[in-house]
Amino acid sequence: MTEQKRARIKADKLDTGFGSFRNVEVTIGKVIDEDWDEPMGPTPMPGVTTLRDWDHKLLTKYEPSYMPACQLCCLCTFGKCDLTGGKRGACGLDIKAQSARIVLAACNIGCAAHLAHARHLVDHLIHEFGPRYQLTQGEGVDIEAPVSRLVTGIRPRTLDDASSILDYCETQLTHTLSAVHTGQEGSWIDFESKAFHAGMVDQVGMEIADLVQISTMGFPQSDPEAPLVEAGMASMDQSKANILCIGHNVVPAAAITDYAMEHNLQNKLDVSGICCTAWDITRHDAKAKIVGPISWQLRFVRSGIADVVVVDEQCIRTDIAQHAQKVNAPVIATCDKSCMGLPDRTNDDVDDIVADLVSFKVPGVFIGDHNKVGEVVVKTAIAVKPKRKGKTSLPSKKKIQELAQACRQCSECRRACPNDQPIMEAVLAAQEANFGPLGDVYDECIGCARCESACPNEYDLHSWMVTAAKDRWMNESYLVRTGRGAIKDTEIRAVGQPVVFGEIPGVIAHVGCANYPDGGRAIHDMCEEFAQRRFIIVLSGCAAMTVGTIKDDEGKSIYERRSGHFDAGGVVNVGSCVSNPHIAGAAIKIASIFAKRNLRGNYEEIADYIHNRVGAVGISWGAMSQKAASIASGFWRLGVPVIVGPHGAKYRRMLLGRADRAKDWMVYDARTGNEVQIAPGPEHLFYAVENMEECMVLTAKLAIRPNDTARGRAIKLSHYIDLHERYKGYFPDDVHTFIRRETDIPITLKDKIHAQMKENKWKERPIPDPTLLKRMVFGGNGGSK
């Protein structure tokens, strides 16, 4: 049962009547968690179909709109199958189900990446600290793992508990993955339901990953004043040996800083990170630095600043070893998921490995022992720096001008660019020593280097952009607040009521990758706009870095200007990708702490609560990965709407509500059991916007919830109307649909709204105690779902 857990005894040496044993580990049956008096809810450790009814409710209200990237299926040897024009493939799937299958595949992949990361962390930390090591999110956090409690019914108090929870997650992922196989699931709605399940499981896995690293690795523990750390390419001290760590799993990077500290070598080294390892290494050691988001890998490696490149897992450029080799920077692969074709030197002598790397006998190595990684990397960086002499693969402007003369003007660079940047035109300008246009392209470049692969002249076009913009990035330095971890229960207690009543108009989470349509400034501007409007802004991952790159007139980043407290106007960085469940957890804790709802194994009720009451909106402006898909999916199942930037349309499926269909917007009033008409809010569950302007308006609108009090509704409507007028140029024509009673009307807009209400024959509606679940009606009016 879910409240059970194994007891283990581990002894280095055990003397018995039978003899003497070393390294003995014994598992003794099961122990009941008797301390926890919260009753178990109806769905502990839900299986793939346990929450299917809830999923179907959401998927009926927010029906998928598919935009297939491919009209064929080529996954089995029956195919390729042509799915155009209503045709079915040899397995029986039509294009709608096939499209849903692709969504599930993406969520499975993303979930697997996080789960494998979590499993590695837990196994590693059990090895280091033992299974009974106590877990904590820090002072002021009694609900240490709200997502895990909600889903599994387990309180993870030790590393062993964490391992048990991952056992559950791994089982579920196996099931959802198997559903993608040919001849399994056949219905779009059930593929989608399983995608929601994978997303929910992903949230649990990420929560465990962050909980165990917070508990054991010296990270800030739910600290709103987590350190401000240096970021930007100019923050590296180039007089020191520079170590660049790329990826998401902090264990190797932590081994590096730990080794340097233990051997008093910190003054000789700068350790920096790209992508989520950057956040987590600064959470472990605030002296470490952040280069930037995922898209800055090539520019930084090619700059030659890094003397050694260390890769762990996820979102690494898979050709990074080739690029590092061009600047004589040895590469150390550290994760079994990403060996990069490098020789396995895990069992070799450290000095032998270092000698081979420093002499450039090998371009890099794979080392699976993290402690050895620490020693090898530090020794290699210090020894190789004078030999490398800062070698760069960036060409001079003179060289660029010379090479540019032979441009064939074929446009292949532009056609390969995801953002349709005028690269060819910039190259032609460089023929005349005008490097401004190349610098402009740099500002909007996502660092994919597809232009280079496409160029028939094999120009290193990304490097050309980096050279053209050198004056900019050489001065790029700013301060960002590293990840604080969980939101304190006390903070939730303070804001729970104003969030649920709508007086704090919403919680907006900017998460995810750096696949931006036009640079990253939009994220900063959106955060600042909504922070000024007293929304709570929560951040994680690469988005959290990008927000910090913009400085105000006084040279301060948003993290210096704004509080890190989870409160109105706060800008709260929770940390890396695996910190995302702190955001979902905050919403869950509002249900628990403010509304006193039981969490334990009670997913459906809590999701229903959040969907109808907590004005949370997720935004992933540069969503790129399958992990971002599964993270979003975890929010969808909780009923939290997610907006993605334009490139997010490539997830190929939106979840759209129909504001014009009144029947879609009915809830039960839990007080009476009556079905009640509500306003269409939140209108969509997953939506790709065209640009920042659309995102601003939609964000304000999606924060509206059926449970808003009159005052809360009026506040939310004021923001929606104001942003709509600013960006769309007119008073929105749907305001009357959000007015339930006169008291919902923002006082300063009374005349306009009254006129609209009259024109549309508005009638007063009750403000319900909203639920989609009939069984939640008081007095048992329903009894079934």
Place this chain on the structure above:
Amino acid sequence: MMRAEPWQTAEVCGPTKAQELKKPVVVGALLKKAKHPLLIVGANALTEKTRKKSMIDYFIELSTAAKIPVVATSNTIKAFKEKNFDNVYSHGVMEIAGKLQDPDWMVAPKKGPHDLVMTFGYPYYMEWLMLSALINFAPQIKTITLGRYFQPHATWSFPNLKKQKWNDALKEILSILGGTK
């Protein structure tokens, strides 16, 4: 360049691809045949021009001449409203791609469900995906893209055109529909 292949090199589709719009007169013929055409305009129209004319002005002329309602997505609607153009409706780009899959949906009451949609003004990949939704799930609708680049998921699309040829084509379309030249 006059190639009927996707402008973004990897954006190939499936067994079917758009018919090449070789002659603007085809657009006129299609519009005459359509009962309830719709023009969908995205935010790139705010910055693009055909000759010296803003694309907003161009579409106002086109809409007026052919009596086609316009859906202006995102902040594009502001530019139409500022020019006191009324036959314009606001929907998000993903919303309109979703709603058009409903064969009973129409942009305004009594206008009738749409059978022909023209699009312009989106990032290439976004228009590609929007058109994918329509070609796969709105078989009752024919689509025409008016941008310079070939969109394989449309029913009809220009091939990848040089600016001058594209300008000429747009001018001719407007002329055929009775708008100013």
